[in-house]
Amino acid sequence: MLTLLMMIMFFAVFGKLLGFAFKVGWGMLKIAAYLIFLPAIVLMLIFGGLFYVALPILIVAGIAGMAVRA
Helix, strand or coil, X not given: CHHHHHHHHHHHHHHHHXXXXXXXXXXXXXXXXXXXXXXXXXXXXXXXXXXXXXXXXXXXXXXXXXXXXX
């Protein structure tokens, strides 16, 4: 009976740690996308001649950046 209780507690703790790992991973992916992939995509759009597409993206990213700091 005690073994069953310990197994249940083990899986409960392991499940919570797994959930926490997914949350941390998702947060790191969002930060990487914002800091690395968005500027790279905008630069590719500018160098590819799609400045009129890149300009609204830059404006939205700038407004979002200012809103987060406030």
